[in-house]
Amino acid sequence: MRTLIAQTVEKVGEEVTIKGWVHVRRDHGKIIFLDVRDRSGVMQVVVLPQVSEEAYNVASEVKSEYVVEISGKVNARPEKLINPKLVTGTVELEAHGITILAKAAPLPFDMGDSELNLELPTMLDHRGLTLRHPRVQAIFKVQAVVIDAFREFLKSQEFFEFQAPCITPAVAEGGSEVFQIEYFDHKAYLTQSPQLYKQIVMSAFERVFSVNKIFRAEPSVTTRHLTEVVSLDAEMGFIESWTEVRDMAAATVRYILKQVGEKCAKELELFQTTLPVMLDETPTMSLREAQQKIFDHSGRDVRDEKDLNPEDERELCAIVKEETGSDFVFVYGYPTKKKPFYVYPNPEDPEYNEGMDLLCRGIEWLSGGRRVNDYDQLLEQVKEWKMDPAKISMFLEAFSYGVPPEGGFAFGAERITMQILQLKNIREASMFPRDMERIDIRLNEVKQ
Amino acid sequence: MRTLIAQTVEKVGEEVTIKGWVHVRRDHGKIIFLDVRDRSGVMQVVVLPQVSEEAYNVASEVKSEYVVEISGKVNARPEKLINPKLVTGTVELEAHGITILAKAAPLPFDMGDSELNLELPTMLDHRGLTLRHPRVQAIFKVQAVVIDAFREFLKSQEFFEFQAPCITPAVAEGGSEVFQIEYFDHKAYLTQSPQLYKQIVMSAFERVFSVNKIFRAEPSVTTRHLTEVVSLDAEMGFIESWTEVRDMAAATVRYILKQVGEKCAKELELFQTTLPVMLDETPTMSLREAQQKIFDHSGRDVRDEKDLNPEDERELCAIVKEETGSDFVFVYGYPTKKKPFYVYPNPEDPEYNEGMDLLCRGIEWLSGGRRVNDYDQLLEQVKEWKMDPAKISMFLEAFSYGVPPEGGFAFGAERITMQILQLKNIREASMFPRDMERIDIRLNEVKQ
Numbered sequence: 001m002r003t004l005i006a007q008t009v010e011k012v013g014e015e016v017t018i019k020g021w022v023h024v025r026r027d028h029g030k031i032i033f034l035d036v037r038d039r040s041g042v043m044q045v046v047v048l049p050q051v052s053e054e055a056y057n058v059a060s061e062v063k064s065e066y067v068v069e070i071s072g073k074v075n076a077r078p079e080k081l082i083n084p085k086l087v088t089g090t091v092e093l094e095a096h097g098i099t100i101l102a103k104a105a106p107l108p109f110d111m112g113d114s115e116l117n118l119e120l121p122t123m124l125d126h127r128g129l130t131l132r133h134p135r136v137q138a139i140f141k142v143q144a145v146v147i148d149a150f151r152e153f154l155k156s157q158e159f160f161e162f163q164a165p166c167i168t169p170a171v172a173e174g175g176s177e178v179f180q181i182e183y184f185d186h187k188a189y190l191t192q193s194p195q196l197y198k199q200i201v202m203s204a205f206e207r208v209f210s211v212n213k214i215f216r217a218e219p220s221v222t223t224r225h226l227t228e229v230v231s232l233d234a235e236m237g238f239i240e241s242w243t244e245v246r247d248m249a250a251a252t253v254r255y256i257l258k259q260v261g262e263k264c265a266k267e268l269e270l271f272q273t274t275l276p277v278m279l280d281e282t283p284t285m286s287l288r289e290a291q292q293k294i295f296d297h298s299g300r301d302v303r304d305e306k307d308l309n310p311e312d313e314r315e316l317c318a319i320v321k322e323e324t325g326s327d328f329v330f331v332y333g334y335p336t337k338k339k340p341f342y343v344y345p346n347p348e349d350p351e352y353n354e355g356m357d358l359l360c361r362g363i364e365w366l367s368g369g370r371r372v373n374d375y376d377q378l379l380e381q382v383k384e385w386k387m388d389p390a391k392i393s394m395f396l397e398a399f400s401y402g403v404p405p406e407g408g409f410a411f412g413a414e415r416i417t418m419q420i421l422q423l424k425n426i427r428e429a430s431m432f433p434r435d436m437e438r439i440d441i442r443l444n445e446v447k448q
Numbered sequence: 449m450r451t452l453i454a455q456t457v458e459k460v461g462e463e464v465t466i467k468g469w470v471h472v473r474r475d476h477g478k479i480i481f482l483d484v485r486d487r488s489g490v491m492q493v494v495v496l497p498q499v500s501e502e503a504y505n506v507a508s509e510v511k512s513e514y515v516v517e518i519s520g521k522v523n524a525r526p527e528k529l530i531n532p533k534l535v536t537g538t539v540e541l542e543a544h545g546i547t548i549l550a551k552a553a554p555l556p557f558d559m560g561d562s563e564l565n566l567e568l569p570t571m572l573d574h575r576g577l578t579l580r581h582p583r584v585q586a587i588f589k590v591q592a593v594v595i596d597a598f599r600e601f602l603k604s605q606e607f608f609e610f611q612a613p614c615i616t617p618a619v620a621e622g623g624s625e626v627f628q629i630e631y632f633d634h635k636a637y638l639t640q641s642p643q644l645y646k647q648i649v650m651s652a653f654e655r656v657f658s659v660n661k662i663f664r665a666e667p668s669v670t671t672r673h674l675t676e677v678v679s680l681d682a683e684m685g686f687i688e689s690w691t692e693v694r695d696m697a698a699a700t701v702r703y704i705l706k707q708v709g710e711k712c713a714k715e716l717e718l719f720q721t722t723l724p725v726m727l728d729e730t731p732t733m734s735l736r737e738a739q740q741k742i743f744d745h746s747g748r749d750v751r752d753e754k755d756l757n758p759e760d761e762r763e764l765c766a767i768v769k770e771e772t773g774s775d776f777v778f779v780y781g782y783p784t785k786k787k788p789f790y791v792y793p794n795p796e797d798p799e800y801n802e803g804m805d806l807l808c809r810g811i812e813w814l815s816g817g818r819r820v821n822d823y824d825q826l827l828e829q830v831k832e833w834k835m836d837p838a839k840i841s842m843f844l845e846a847f848s849y850g851v852p853p854e855g856g857f858a859f860g861a862e863r864i865t866m867q868i869l870q871l872k873n874i875r876e877a878s879m880f881p882r883d884m885e886r887i888d889i890r891l892n893e894v895k896q
Contacts, residue, residue: 002686019686021850039606039654065850102821104850128846131652144609158487161592163861165880166614166638166661167676169887179615180630181638183675184667184884186891190614190629197880204579206487213614213661219632227631228615238450238467373550394888398576402469402513402552413611432613432645436632439617440842443634 006040006087008074017071018043018093019101021132022062024112032059034095035112036070042134043088045070047095058098064111065104065132072096085114120425124438131431138267139429142260143417147211149259150232153252159207159234164194166213170391177217179227190215193410194233196395199342199371202235203403209234211413219436223425226414227434234368235408242344242354242370243284245407246330249358249368250282252409253328260420271421276327276360283320286333286352290316306335314362332356332369341385342378344370344407354407363419368409375399454488454535456522465519466491466541467549469580470510472560480507482543483560484518490582491536493518495543506546512559513552513580520544533562568873572886579879586715587877590708591865595659597707598680601700607655607682612642614661618839625665627675638663641858642681644843647790647819650683651851657682659861667884671873674862675882682816683856690792690802690818691732693855694778697806697816698730700857701776708868719869724775724808731768734781734800738764754786762810780804780817789833790826792818792855802855811867816857823847 003016020038032047049056055070062068072095083089108126109118116123116133123130130136151161168191171178179190194210201208214231234252239245257275260268268274285293291303294312297319302312308331320329333352336345343355355369372378378399382389389396417429427433437443451464468486482493497504503520510516520543531537556574557566564571564581571578578584599609616639619626627638642658649656662679682700687693705723708716716722733741739751742760745767750760756779768777781800784793791803803817820826826847830837837844865877875881885891 019852039608067850067852101852102823102850105823105848107849126845128648128651128842129849131649131846132849137652140610141608143611147609147611160487160589161595162588162879163591163595163678165676165882165887167663167882167887169889169891182628183887184665184891188887200576201579201879203576204585215615217632228613230611375550375553394576397574398579400553401555401577401580402515402550404467404515404549431610431649434613434615439613439615439631439636441617443617443632 004040005038005043011074019069022066041087044092055095055098067102069099149256153255154209159209160205162201164197164210164212198235200398203398206237230413233410237404237406249409279326282328284330306338317362341381342371366411370407373403452488453486453491459522467517470514489535492540503543503546515550517547597704601703602657607657608653610649612645612658612660646683648846651846654685678861681858685852685854697857727774730776732778754783765810789829790819814859818855821851
């Protein structure tokens with residue numbers, strides 16, 4: 001019967017059997033220490049020849065990442081040897097028997113340190129190994145909590161989860177950044193967004209969300225772009241105003257932060273970061289108000305720009321933080337013509353729309369807004385945007401049969417993981433990051 | 449303040465406002481009945497000119513699928529007019545005011561009936577509309593419960609959810625049924641299975657699962673194949689025997705059935721189906737035992753075959769049902785060389801492996817088994833299977849660094865939805881089914 005390592009703290013004095021990987025071996029002549037790792041944590045195993053000659057001989061052989069089964073007695077550590085950094089820091093295992101379940105090749109770098117000081121390309125070249133490092137695992141634990149929290153919260157709000165497709169028949173908007181698939185005798189494409197699908201499904205289920213892959217053939221290598229990401233998408237019908245979408249988005253982010261705070265305290269500490277502050281009401285301003293604020297603050301005049309650039313976003317967030325204490329700010333009201341055809345123009349000022357972005361610590365976290373739901377208005381915008389109605393015929397048909405006022409929002413799981421942990425590169429927030437230069441292996445090294 | 453339709457049964461005598469779609473309008477001269485549908489259900493609205501002339505005039509105008517806001521008084525129905533088929537069958541709404549929120553074009557077919565008697569191609573040609581039908585929605589409610597239950601159960605067993613990639617750098621096994629992507633200056637492919645990725649991630653997290661898209665370029669149109677499906681995958685380390693994988697798979701299916709039974713009673717009734725019977729211990733037999741059973745039962749001799757064909761599967765399930773009452777049966781021990789390189793050969797009889805299938809009602813529900821975890825054995829099998837190690841280098845590297853005995857299983861969300869509801873065609877179990885002939889629209893009608 002296997003005992004998980006984290007459970008040993010409650011079994012002082014008992015005989016147990018643990019199974020796991022040798023994280024580190026420290027050889028002190030007449031005593032060998034093994035740090036053994038399983039999914040629940042790491043514990044120190046003490047191997048003494050006078051306790052078991054046989055165990056000692058096996059321990060002399062094992063190396064990092066060997067898979068072992070160790071039986072022995074759980075001992076409380078003397079007060080001064082307690083290690084507060086380990087979940088199991090109050091105990092250690094006195095080895096009575098060790099069995100090697102699998103051997104490991106010599107490691108290309110040290111994996112036993114609490115940091116993993118590797119260049120990112122090296123980290124990714126050896127993903128099958130580096131995924132075992134507790135610091136790397138922490139990133140994906142946070143990401144799993146983010147995705148679960150998104151799902152949990154929206155389900156609590158009666159949103160229905162649907163499976164959006166990855167393969168699409170046509171490129172609805174702009175074709176330069178889309179991947180083409182050889183689809184039997186036809187061309188097909190990888191989806192850039194479940195946007196139109198979630199609007200269709202919303203028109204049947206009212207409140208829907210999806211957790212799905214999207215793809216962007218971004219022809220450049222930056223620290224913020226991947227070609228394949230997990231998109232968290234929500235859409236809701238029967239709204240009275242775009243502010244209901246904003247409030248639902250804010251509540252979703254609040255819930256995610258709460259869950260990460262509760263479940264990932266250890267992980268946040270590992271990355272020496274704290275969660276951003278979200279007030280009960282997140283400051284909200286129009287693009288023009290935001291630009292005016294920047295001008296008033298620093299004299300930098302961006303009042304004629306069509307959007308905020310990264311510098312504007314940083315400055316705005318800094319101003320809002322100073323004025324209100326909030327790390328978050330909603331900006332709405334972008335120039336209608338600069339945004340997709342489905343974004344709802346403000347009826348009182350149709351040059352600007354009811355699209356919105358949520359910024360935090362200088363970076364966009366989430367986008368959304370109200371959509372055009374009236375079929376005639378939609379057809380008009382399709383024409384103005386010079387789109388081919390045939391390419392979005394299923395979407396248009398759904399809207400021809402009656403769709404209530406509606407809106408939604410979306411964000412990327414990798415992006416938000418990166419922001420929460422303040423990682424420098426989004427590739428760290430993807431287990432198997434894909435970009436122009438890499439799909440697991442470096443593409444320039446592939447023989448085709 | 450909107451009241452959801454299902455909530456009206458608790459508001460008899462109160463003034464409420466509902467919002468939804470006109471499901472059916474019945475015009476009886478001096479009285480108009482509207483069946484109005486929202487995400488919570490359908491309710492009858494009574495519109496009388498003597499109550500509100502204005503509401504009556506609007507009601508005369510509305511047609512099926514118009515989006516409306518209706519305020520009025522919730523009345524209890526007289527005993528003999530109670531409709532047991534409706535959640536709201538004990539009440540009706542007396543309309544005081546009706547507002548049209550969105551109009552709808554005339555429908556191409558009747559959507560008001562409880563059945564939706566359409567040929568499947570027509571159903572799919574109008575997916576944006578047919579998704580609104582309660583019978584169609586029932587399918588995806590069951591599917592959402594299946595996927596949630598899979599996730600919930602595995603999380604309760606300490607499995608960690610990870611995001612498997614869709615884009616892969618190379619085709620590891622057989623290339624005929626894979627979709628090729630133009631990936632910048634390279635070729636890439638859509639994943640056929642997260643198999644190798646889940647094994648890699650298992651080697652770091654021990655117990656993992658994923659809910660992810662897989663793609664098969666199946667060059668034929670059958671009732672059981674789609675090109676894009678949702679794969680439910682699990683993998684677990686530190687097993688003692690393949691039977692632990694079997695037991696985890698059975699427990700997962702049991703939990704899914706339990707959840708569907710509890711949460712989808714209405715949906716099962718709609719499809720006039722009952723859940724299959726799973727005993728506490730699911731009958732398990734080797735392929736050879738299964739073949740012998742068929743021979744003993746009907747004299748049909750398939751004892752030299754390498755696998756069960758559909759007829760064998762049906763016969764075997766019938767025999768097992770008769771003998772034990774179980775709708776499920778595990779078959780293990782397939783010829784080693786007929787299965788992928790990673791399946792674990794039985795050490796006592798290496799011609800046969802420790803792969804398994806779970807059959808139910810004559811059809812495969814799930815596949816899995818123990819995997820080869822020893823690196824040297826894996827290398828040998830890679831060689832014997834004539835695979836290119838360079839194409840699975842990340843996988844092989846992970847296994848070179850120590851992996852415990854392990855196994856896992858997988859099944860398709862659409863397939864299991866189809867089986868539970870006993871649908872005739874898997875396309876019904878996919879919101880946006882993709883096959884050789886269709887991606888939303890019929891491909892032969894696309895201008896390229």
